[in-house]
Amino acid sequence: MIADWSDEIVLAATILSWFIIAAGLAQTTIYLLQLVLAGYALSKRPPVARSALLWQRYGEVAPPIALLVPAYNEEVNVVESVHSMLALEYPNFEVIVVNDGSKDQTLQRLIEGFKLVKFHRPYEDALAHQPIRGLYSSPMTERLFVVDKENGGKADAQNAGINVCRAPLFCVIDGDSILEPDALMRAAQPFIDDPERTIAVGGTIRIANGSKIEAGRVREVHLPRRLLPLFQVVEYLRAFLMARLAWSSVNTLMLVSGAFGMFRRAEVVAVGGFTKGSMGEDLDLVIKLHRHMRDKKRKYRVQFIPEPVCWTEAPETLSVLARQRTRWQRGALECFFRYRAMFLNPRYGRVGFLGFGHIFIVDVLGPVAEVLGYILIPAFWLLGILSAEYLLAFTSLIFTYGVCVSVCSLILEEAELQRFPRARDLAVLTAAAVIENFGYRQLNNFWRVKGWWQFLRGNQGWGEMTRTGLGAAKK
């Protein structure tokens, strides 16, 4: 059958198929490498079990931390969220809520909820941001400050918070996230163990959909009942427990999530803070930190801690998830091309080769090659241009290796951390880890290609991120 086609067409199809399969192989190799590294890292450093022990061990020497909470149109949950943040278990911290020119009653709710009064607090104009309209403090607690500023976006609000805070460390979190009571203590641990070199720490973010939430705390952990957030639970396991832990173990962590990340203020100020208008401001900041420290030839560490520290609400509808994923894709592409000089540049060592290599293979090439593969390889086989070998190779890279990688990250989780409370949850997640490769993965890649297209067209919109609210999460 192959002989019916001209040699040129067969050659072109073969080369194209080889490119697609090579991209898939490279991606799979990266994942398998990450699994090995993450497994080794986890076995070397199992987490501390009880938070009371952490307090006893680190309470005396824990450095001051400022918790920065950008808030935009968060009138529904803001007071409850801030109450839960103020109740965190950490000896020395302040909460700085930055109202980023909300159009709703966010500021008013805060003023009423905490009896806020206007306050003058000298601060350093280290980073540029939209003008601050006023600072507020609360007579109810000296830990809380509210910054009211004109709207400038999340990065702009975070930069304002960095200016106002006085602690040597700051922690950024999303206003609608829920922190574990000992989150700060766990995340501060690398800053205590290695204070001179540690400049940033990221923690595991988990999906709260389906869990029982009361008074800003996750009281009972349950899996989401809907399929879409359930698949995202598996995705987050892969992203955090496998990818981030693995790269952290070789000091190549490229992303500390904006939903929960702790940074040393001085270094962040030195790199100009968060890049305003960036689609992936968290990725952008960490890349800038790597570049700065390597340019200055300073020893440093960007670490990841596998303990769960932050809960977030995952999108439950296809449209919202699509917007989130296209935005993430644009963020990755934007950062890759903005800092492309670091790619494979020996000056940046592992960051240039492994970190940027990962972004190149997984985010730049990955979605395009995979979507091309879905269309071309079956078509070439059906038309008799390629033999079944190619089809099987592609199928195995997408589906069977996909199942293997997802299940292996679940194995890591169960073997070392055991954070899912019931055996039934594990069975459900194992099923989800298999099923997500048949449909959900393809959908995701379609959104990522859409993100590529929007990036090429210069689309800079964030899109509406509709949330149902964790406080009202399904019990």
Next chain:
Amino acid sequence: MWYIWDLSILLSALSLLIMLFLIARRLLRERRDSARAGQRRQLLTALIAFTEDRDRQTLKTTIFSVPPGVAIEAGFEFISLLRGEERDDVLVAFNECGLPALVGRQLERGNVAERIHAAEMLAALGSQNATASLLSALDQDRSREVRIAAAIALCDLGSLPLLGVALDKIGVAGQRSRRVIELFRRFPRTRFNELAIHASRVDAVPFIRAAAIDALARAGGFGFAAFFAGLAGDASPEVVAAALRALGLTGHADAPAILTSAMANDDWDVRAAAAESAGRLGLPELAPPLSKLLDDEVWNVRYAAANALRSFGQPGERLLRQIADSEVSRSQRTASLILAEGPAA
């Protein structure tokens, strides 16, 4: 290309098999955990009863009836709530049941987290063999975090080797940990001279020297003031800043001259430390150099200087107002900001 397919099938099947095994293991563990929760309750009830009736035999029977892991965990949690005679009595019972030996084994064979915890438990249990086990961990453990935990535990038991020896065993990488600060803060007064010797060692890690100075300043008092004054001329800015902050706590006859000179140091942390100490000691004669620091290029220094002036009371505030009313400059802005700090009018 068949090998790609074959290997993928093999790996996927293997991963699913392992996962099935882990699910089965979890089912068994769920049953064991519920049994352990019951045993833990039983032991805690016995411990509470013991604090009232002091019936050691009944307590020992209960300890022997639960798995060692449960006894160690629940026991350690319980004794951390006790003080004085009650605690001593419970410890005697634990020692008679051989719990410290079990913890000693955990210190040798557990994972890193378990070994650190074991070191802490051994310090709390205070058995005869604890010191030997901890010294062995300080000497041989692969993890620096465990070695630091062992050193802290030994310090609590009053059995820490000479500081130089202990720090050598902790290793250079471990000497960057803030946990060493805790070790120094727990140091017995009778051995402060070791801290002082280490703080003055020019070949030691500056972070550690600064931590030693801080510990001495917090607990050593004026007795070390002359020592801190001497270190204010050290080559390491980190050590100088720590010495200046220490002087701010203890005071010294030469403090005004030392602080004035430090305010012109090239390192901003040293300048900020000098300003802070001037404020803490309340030395109005340092107002002129402090007012110069209001124009410093580093915000932290400007803020520390302004705060110091404000802490002088009326004379300092008068000076700040004068500067705030002067022509627009960095000093003027700093003075205005610091004067305005507080609730808005």
